[in-house]
Amino acid sequence: MSPILGILTPGHSSRRTDGPHVPSQLIGAAHTGTHTHGDLTLMVGRRTRTLQPGGGDPVHASFADGRFALMFDGWLADRAGLIEGLNGTASIGDSDRDLLAAALMQWGDGALDRLRGDYAFAWWDREEQRLLLAVDRAGGRTLYYHAAGQVLTFSTLLPTLFQHRDVPRIMDADAIARASFTRVLDVANTCFRDVSQLPPAHKLVWTPDAIHVSRYWRHDPHRRVTFRRDDDYVEAAREILDRAVADACRIDGKLVTMLSGGLDSSAVATAAAMQTSPTPLHAITVRPDPSAGRPDDPASHFSDEWAHASAIAANYPSIVHHGIAAELGSIDDVMRDTFQYFGRPTIHLLAPAWYDGAFRRVKEMGARVLLVGTAGNATLSASAIVRHARPRLRDAAALLWSGVLEGRRTRPRHGISYIRSMTPVWSRGQKTLFRGWQDAIALRPEAAERAGVDDLWDAYFELDAEAGWWRRGRMRLLDRTAQGHAFVGQRRFRDGFEQRDPLGDIRLAEYCLAIPRDQFTRWGKDRWLARRVLADRLPPMVTQEHRKGRQGAEWFDWLTRTRPWIAATLDATEASALGKELIDVPRLRAILDDWPEDAVAAEQRQVEMMHVLARGTALGAYIRWAEGGNS
Numbered sequence: 001m002s003p004i005l006g007i008l009t010p011g012h013s014s015r016r017t018d019g020p021h022v023p024s025q026l027i028g029a030a031h032t033g034t035h036t037h038g039d040l041t042l043m044v045g046r047r048t049r050t051l052q053p054g055g056g057d058p059v060h061a062s063f064a065d066g067r068f069a070l071m072f073d074g075w076l077a078d079r080a081g082l083i084e085g086l087n088g089t090a091s092i093g094d095s096d097r098d099l100l101a102a103a104l105m106q107w108g109d110g111a112l113d114r115l116r117g118d119y120a121f122a123w124w125d126r127e128e129q130r131l132l133l134a135v136d137r138a139g140g141r142t143l144y145y146h147a148a149g150q151v152l153t154f155s156t157l158l159p160t161l162f163q164h165r166d167v168p169r170i171m172d173a174d175a176i177a178r179a180s181f182t183r184v185l186d187v188a189n190t191c192f193r194d195v196s197q198l199p200p201a202h203k204l205v206w207t208p209d210a211i212h213v214s215r216y217w218r219h220d221p222h223r224r225v226t227f228r229r230d231d232d233y234v235e236a237a238r239e240i241l242d243r244a245v246a247d248a249c250r251i252d253g254k255l256v257t258m259l260s261g262g263l264d265s266s267a268v269a270t271a272a273a274m275q276t277s278p279t280p281l282h283a284i285t286v287r288p289d290p291s292a293g294r295p296d297d298p299a300s301h302f303s304d305e306w307a308h309a310s311a312i313a314a315n316y317p318s319i320v321h322h323g324i325a326a327e328l329g330s331i332d333d334v335m336r337d338t339f340q341y342f343g344r345p346t347i348h349l350l351a352p353a354w355y356d357g358a359f360r361r362v363k364e365m366g367a368r369v370l371l372v373g374t375a376g377n378a379t380l381s382a383s384a385i386v387r388h389a390r391p392r393l394r395d396a397a398a399l400l401w402s403g404v405l406e407g408r409r410t411r412p413r414h415g416i417s418y419i420r421s422m423t424p425v426w427s428r429g430q431k432t433l434f435r436g437w438q439d440a441i442a443l444r445p446e447a448a449e450r451a452g453v454d455d456l457w458d459a460y461f462e463l464d465a466e467a468g469w470w471r472r473g474r475m476r477l478l479d480r481t482a483q484g485h486a487f488v489g490q491r492r493f494r495d496g497f498e499q500r501d502p503l504g505d506i507r508l509a510e511y512c513l514a515i516p517r518d519q520f521t522r523w524g525k526d527r528w529l530a531r532r533v534l535a536d537r538l539p540p541m542v543t544q545e546h547r548k549g550r551q552g553a554e555w556f557d558w559l560t561r562t563r564p565w566i567a568a569t570l571d572a573t574e575a576s577a578l579g580k581e582l583i584d585v586p587r588l589r590a591i592l593d594d595w596p597e598d599a600v601a602a603e604q605r606q607v608e609m610m611h612v613l614a615r616g617t618a619l620g621a622y623i624r625w626a627e628g629g630n631s
Contacts, residue, residue, distance in 0.1 A: 003157035003493060004059065004071050005043040006122050007164065008131055010150045010208060035060055037069040038126045044071070063101045067127050070104070072097045073156050074119030074141045077247035077505065085114060104132075112203065112216045116506055117247070118498075120156055120198075131206040137217055138375075138504045139200040139485030144343075146195050147211050154204075157493055158343040161195065168194060171626050177443055177451035177582050179344050180619050185483040186456075191344055191626065200482040219475050221467030225514040233519050234532045237511065241380065241533065244505035245271035248371060256362050256497075257371035259283035259321070261308025261542060262549050263530045264376030268502050270316065270537040272371060277318040282365060285309040286358050289326045292554035295599040303553035311539045324358045328558045331565050335621050341490040345622035349614035350559070354552050359495050368497050374484070375504030378477040379512045381530035384521035386473035440607050442616025447582045470517045478509055556602040559614060566592060566617045573620030576627060583623075588616050 035042040044059045062069050076082065076096040082103060083090050090102045096117075103111035104123050109132060118140020123132040133154060135143050145154040146167045155161040162169050170193045178186050187199040198204060201217045227233055249255060249272055257269045273281050287306050288294060297303050306323055313321040334352045339345070346352060362370050377383075441448065448454075464475050481504060492498040502508070512520075512529070519529050531543045552558075559566075570588055573579035591613045596602040602609060 002044055002059065003155060003160040004073060004122075005155045005160050005164065006071060006153070007041045008124075008152040008206060009039055009041070011039065035069070037062070037066070037124055039129070040069065040122075040124045040126075040131065042069065042071050042122070059097070061097060061101070064105065067125065068101065068105065069122075069124040069126070070097060070101050071122040072100055072119065073121065074136065075117050075250070076100065076119065077116035077244070078507070079247075081116075082114060109203065109205075109216070118500065122154065129208055132203060133198060133206075134203040134216070135198045135200060135486075137201040137482065137506050138501070138509075139482035139487075140489060140500070140504075142486055142489050143198045143204075144190065144195060145198070145204065148194075150206075150208065150211070152206050152211065157341070157490060158190065158195075159340055168192070170194075171578065171623070173447075173578060173582060174451040176345065176578075176619070176623065176626075177447050178453070178456065180443060180615060181441060181448075181451075181453050181456055185480055185487065187483045187486050191622075197486070200479075200486055219478060219510065219513055221464060221471045221475060221513070223510070223514045225511060226516065230519070230532075233515055233529065237380065237508075237529060237533050240505075240508050240511050241267060241502070242271050242275065244502035244508050245371075246275050247505070248272075248369075248500040248502045249276055251369050253369075254282065254365055254367045255279070255369065255371070256282040256284065256365060256367040258358070258373070259285050259309045259312065259319075260549055261285075261302075261305030261312075261545070263381045263527065263534060263538075263542070264373035264503060265371075266309075266312050266373075266538055266542060267376065267380060267530065267534055268371050268373040269319070270312065270534070271502070273316040273319050274537075277316070279318060280320050281316075281318050282320045282322060282367070283309070283313055284322045284324055284358050284361060286355065286551070287323050287325050289328065289554050289558070292328070292557035293599055294554040294557060295603055297550065297553070299547070301548050301550040301553075303550045305549045308542050308545065311541055315537075315539065322361060324361055326354045326552075326554070327357050328353055328561060329356060331562055332621075335618065336625060337494055339622050339625045341494045342487060343490075344487065345615075345619045347615070349562075349610070349618045350552055350555055353558070359491075363496050370497055370499050372499050372501050373503045375481045375501050375509075376530070378474065378481045379503050379505075379508045380533065381503075381527045382474060382477070382512060382520050383526050384470050384517035385526070386470050440611040442583055442588060442612050442619060444582065444584045471513060474513055478513070555606075555610060556596070556599040559602075559609060560595070563592065563595070566613070569617050569621050569624070572624050573617075576620075576623055578627070579620050579623045583616055583620055585620075588613050 035044075042060060059073065060069075060071050074096070076099060079092070079096070079099060082099055083092060086102055086106060089106060090099050094102070100111075100115070100119070100121060103114060107114065112134055115136070118136050118138065120135045120141035120143045121133070131152070133143055133145065135141050141156065143154055143156060144158050144161045145152060146161065148166065151166070153161060153164050153167055161167055172189070172191055172193045175186070175189050176191045179191055187197055190197055198213070201215055202213060203216045204211065204213045225236075227236070245268055255272065255276060257272055258265045259269045260266065269281070269283050285306055288303050294303060310321060313319040331349070331353060334356060335346065338352050441453070443451070443453070464472050467475055485501065485504060488499070520527065522528055535543055570585055570592070573583055574585050579585070591608055596605060596609075
């Protein structure tokens with residue numbers, strides 16, 4: 001895994017020959033030197049292994065006698081469709097890099113509408129003096145950039161961008177505050193002034209006259225796919241799922257997948273096993289920490305998914321099943337790694353530690369790709385039930401029906417989300433009922449007001465005005481899923497392998513958004529599409545399971561062990577001017593001092609303990625890390 005760095009300096013080629021300042025070493029990779037194309041200088045670290053089949057430099061190349069330069073990071077899906085569209089100018093033996101170059105030379109920016117997969121690239125036209133930066137639609141790759149006048153610096157890894165001496169590392173207090181409000185994920189703005197990230201499905205165009213950032217694609221809320229029979233929807237979904245998984249499995253080397261006891265990762269794992277057998281497919285299931293105490297599972301959840309995952313693996317001889325017990329290591333080390341590669345405060349204090357053992361095992365196996373199914377709730381296993389969205393008058397019938405389905409599926413208390421969503425803007429600021437973020441955030445009220453958290457909360461309810469009721473909720477979930485992928489994509493530089501999520505494949509997302517909502521939820525049957533698609537692939541104990549898997553059920557035990565670190569971090573936060581300005585430290589100390597007697601009592605205070613105390617402490621740790629300066 002190698003980060004890339006680009007510096008575009010107008011007039012540089014005619015004025016200087018020594019090149020702009022570039023770091024002598026890129027984080028996580030040996031530096032291979034510079035590639036200069038007129039005003040554009042590109043650097044790339046050395047890859048130790050090629051992910052995709054085929055030879056050649058997987059990152060950088062020139063085309064059309066040096067007119068074009070391409071810096072490519074990623075992999076392409078649906079290669080056959082792309083090759084067919086290129087009408088003989090490309091072949092099946094071409095690398096992904098060469099296919100991308102052929103598409104850009106034939107269609108220009110229009111190629112972005114035809115690309116599938118995870119990618120970030122820079123495409124420089126020396127003749128036109130035009131640079132195109134773009135990232136994929138599903139959030140699989142990232143690009144950060146800093147513009148100072150017409151000088152543009154960009155990188156696939158934030159710490160690498162900061163290694164350039166002209167990129168400032170100045171914290172943005174309001175952006176940090178907004179980053180702690182997880183209802184709305186602000187991908188475009190990093191926590192540092194004048195340093196931005198290209199959100200999924202966005203491009204940046206540089207010309208001598210201007211720098212323009214725009215969204216090149218969004219989900220179409222008006223597209224419809226209809227069939228005569230329910231079974232036709234199932235067969236079409238199954239075909240798209242298998243194609244998406246096949247594309248994600250196109251690698252050299254060992255293949256590893258996550259495997260829980262639910263529908264999402266099992267959909268990916270079983271499709272991969274069917275297509276790659278008899279080649280071994282290593283499946284990893286994370287189990288609860290055996291040394292930690294945890295409360296009894298409620299009727300709606302189960303915390304150890306090993307039995308369900310084992311039943312799945314038993315049906316596929318090629319699956320090699322690994323159970324990895326979660327283990328609480330050094331929170332301080334995990335936080336530092338997370339901050340360094342993500343450049344943001346972590347959303348969940350304990351989640352990185354909970355998965356750490358599984359990710360170490362993947363790395364020990366020498367795998368370069370880990371298959372996951374995190375986007376399932378937005379695509380294959382989605383529900384037609386919508387929460388937290390402000391309806392229009394014509395949405396009344398759909399809103400009522402969604403509320404009935406919700407009451408049928410869970411508990412009436414969730415009706416509060418519908419009451420809150422229908423209230424006018426002016427009234428929601430009057431009572432805590434209509435400002436649901438207040439009790440679940442560690443910010444001081446003044447900091448939250450200055451950062452515009454109320455506006456973020458309001459925007460969370462608005463959604464896309466063009467879409468119908470349930471599609472609005474689905475489009476928000478799809479966007480949030482892609483944004484979440486864009487947050488965690490930096491893990492590959494730390495872990496040495498990348499995560500691929502076939503359930504986030506654009507073809508599957510578009511299909512699931514276009515079909516009727518009753519394919520996902522019918523009276524008493526939720527996540528109905530996934531259960532039918534997987535009926536012949538999973539045992540009944542999985543497809544008929546209506547409880548939810550609960551990861552991190554030992555959170556209170558782990559948080560109790562972490563109390564000394566929390567106390568020390570709060571002391572350090574209080575010693576920081578920015579920490580005191582943003583975080584309500586006295587409130588966090590009060591929670592820390594009023595510790596629950598046991599895990600059962602803690603369950604009643606989970607929002608206070610995890611969303612306020614744990615997340616607030618992580619925010620303080622992030623601020624202290626960021627104040628360490630630009631090393």
